[in-house]
Amino acid sequence: MGSSVPRIVDVRTTGLKRNPTSKVTSTRNTDTLVEISTDAGFVGRGSCYTSKALVDAALGLLRDQLIGEIAIEPERVSEKLHQMTYWTGRGGSVTHAISGVDIALWDVLGQFTGQPIGRLLGGRFKERIKPYASLIFAEPGRLREILSAAKERGFRAFKLGWGPFGRQSDAYDELLVRTARETIGDDCDLMVDPGGSVQFWPHGLKWALRTAEMLASHGVVWLEEALPPDDLEGYRELRRGARVLISAGEVLTRRQSFRPWLESGAVDVIQPDVTKVGGLSEGRRIGWMAQDHGVLLVPHGFNTAVGVAADLQLVSALPNTRWVEYITPSPLVDDILATPFALDAEGMLAIPDGPGLGIEVDRARIASLAVEE
Ligand SMILES: [Mg+2]
Numbered sequence: 001m002g003s004s005v006p007r008i009v010d011v012r013t014t015g016l017k018r019n020p021t022s023k024v025t026s027t028r029n030t031d032t033l034v035e036i037s038t039d040a041g042f043v044g045r046g047s048c049y050t051s052k053a054l055v056d057a058a059l060g061l062l063r064d065q066l067i068g069e070i071a072i073e074p075e076r077v078s079e080k081l082h083q084m085t086y087w088t089g090r091g092g093s094v095t096h097a098i099s100g101v102d103i104a105l106w107d108v109l110g111q112f113t114g115q116p117i118g119r120l121l122g123g124r125f126k127e128r129i130k131p132y133a134s135l136i137f138a139e140p141g142r143l144r145e146i147l148s149a150a151k152e153r154g155f156r157a158f159k160l161g162w163g164p165f166g167r168q169s170d171a172y173d174e175l176l177v178r179t180a181r182e183t184i185g186d187d188c189d190l191m192v193d194p195g196g197s198v199q200f201w202p203h204g205l206k207w208a209l210r211t212a213e214m215l216a217s218h219g220v221v222w223l224e225e226a227l228p229p230d231d232l233e234g235y236r237e238l239r240r241g242a243r244v245l246i247s248a249g250e251v252l253t254r255r256q257s258f259r260p261w262l263e264s265g266a267v268d269v270i271q272p273d274v275t276k277v278g279g280l281s282e283g284r285r286i287g288w289m290a291q292d293h294g295v296l297l298v299p300h301g302f303n304t305a306v307g308v309a310a311d312l313q314l315v316s317a318l319p320n321t322r323w324v325e326y327i328t329p330s331p332l333v334d335d336i337l338a339t340p341f342a343l344d345a346e347g348m349l350a351i352p353d354g355p356g357l358g359i360e361v362d363r364a365r366i367a368s369l370a371v372e373e
Pocket of ligand 1: 161193225250
């Protein structure tokens with residue numbers, strides 16, 4: 001190899017806490033940054049939606065295969081890691097850890113070439129995209145406050161999820177959605193996510209069909225995870241019977257897991273999470289598979305600003321994208337960048353066009369949010 005090819009010299013992790021004052025430990029946090037340094041001075045960053053303890057354990061398996069590797073061949077290196085962990089990996093923590101590594105290697109390649117990752121993924125179909133404020137349902141009074149505050153911050157699309165929705169009665173669900181629509185107005189996008197991947201989700205197809213009809217009457221864009229995450233048959237029937245778009249996929253890992261969902265027509269919107277699914281390399285391939293089946297890709301992004309930055313690069317490089325998920329307010333998204341993301345007057349987010357992820361992190365803020373070792 002020529003001396004101009006940078007090689008990996010170290011991989012470090014930082015577990016982050018969502019609440020700066022919490023005492024969460026490295027086994028209990030859910031957001032972990034990955035930092036890959038190279039012998040050429042480039043430092044790439046990635047994000048994993050799992051605990052630092054699990055990422056570190058997975059890196060124990062992967063580290064020997066990473067140190068000394070070429071740092072600007074993300075897709076080959078990630079595929080090598082997937083294939084060498086045929087026994088211990090194929091999903092779960094190993095795939096989550098590879099996700100952070102893959103994103104960091106794309107970031108290195110971008111810095112090395114001076115290009116945004118979206119261009120390196122094949123090209124930028126768009127320069128900006130609509131982020132939706134991802135919020136938890138609350139009782140109507142509080143719900144109005146939460147939505148008004150997010151609209152005040154400039155958002156023009158909103159997703160409400162979990163909380164009391166689907167936990168009390170159909171009438172209460174309708175009240176929540178009507179309250180949300182009245183609060184945001186008719187010109188904003190509204191999505192609903194009951195959170196059917198939660199343990200012991202009590203509802204089935206008939207509830208989902210009834211709920212989809214209620215949501216359609218309030219102009220909701222999509223109904224997300226209305227069924228348990230393995231009910232492929234249920235989703236296929238729900239998609240056929242519902243007027244709203246049907247979405248799912250945030251808990252799936254590895255591109256291969258998405259094939260039956262796309263090939264059998266189970267969803268209108270597929271929602272891989274690049275910080276879990278295997279990174280941008282897997283995300284790109286799922287995105288094109290979705291495109292070929294007439295399905296929109298909306299990245300699940302309930303994690304960090306590094307995760308949002310990766311999502312922005314992915315959606316820029318796919319034609320079948322219209323929204324990105326954006327948790328707000330959140331210190332892990334709002335506070336860890338030197339220049340925070342900012343919405344324009346139309347509630348759109350510019351896709352960074354600097355090298356790699358196109359972001360600069362604030363190390364001091366990251367240190368202040370790091371979990372105890
Ligand atoms: Mg969700």
